[in-house]
Amino acid sequence: MSELETEALKRKERLKLLKSKRAIDQENTSAEQGKQPEKPKLKFRSYNPQTESLKETKLPKAKPNAVEPEIQDVLKSAKDNDIGDVNLANLAPRKVDWDLKRDIAKKLDKLERRTQKAIVEIVQSRLAGPKEGEIDLAAAVAIAGKEQTEYDSD
Template sequence: MASEEDSIEQAAAARRERLKALRAAKELLSTPDEDSVPSENKAEEFDDAEEENKLNMKFRNYLPHDTHLQEGKVAPPVLPKFEDPVASAPPQPEKVEDPFVNIAPKKPNWDLRRDVQKKLDKLERRTQKALFQLMEEQERQNQTVAEENGEIISAD
């Protein structure tokens, strides 16, 4: 068990050393070297740093109370003139009719027709069938009369 504790402590110590090395490398990368940035005039660097610290604010929709900030007010944009050819010609007024004038009433027997329609359809089929039977019967009578008279009738 002692060997396990020793190995755990060694691993923890190794991890601490790696973290320290990473922190040191990060600090070295974040701080600029004076040798790597060639500068001829230190006053120019100071002015640049001062300009970066100064805020440049622009206000489009807000007018601040402070006079220094009012200088940052941006003028509203000027929109170009645009004439819409469709909107320029007013639509011609159409003659509006009263919708209640053209309402046609239903026929007084519409409900009776609706209720009796099935029976009428059945009767129509029977009527057609009866007419067909009468036609066949009449045709047979014509053939018998023609045979008695000796006439030859071809069946079409």
């Protein structure tokens, strides 16, 4: 016999074993199927069934727990605390974009510092006087005012 023939025989035996295991498993499952699994029991809390057999499964109405003692404790503790201790800002609901503002706060601070520096530089340059070729801001405003009065008088 060649190697191929021996491998084929081994494969056939493995297949027979698998088929016999499958047949045994099927017999076990068919025997178990004879026993019906228990169905879940219905519990009706808010539904009032119409049939008599289902009315038996209806649960009794739930009674609420007494909350008066708990409320009394809360009221006593509220009287003990001053209203001045309560921070009203914490009670108000947050705006929708509060997390976005929180996330970009550092960037906005950096931009604010840069903006302030730029404003200071502009003011210093204007106070130093006009450079060559530039018109003084006050002179430009005066010229524009004169032109406006001449236009209005016509």
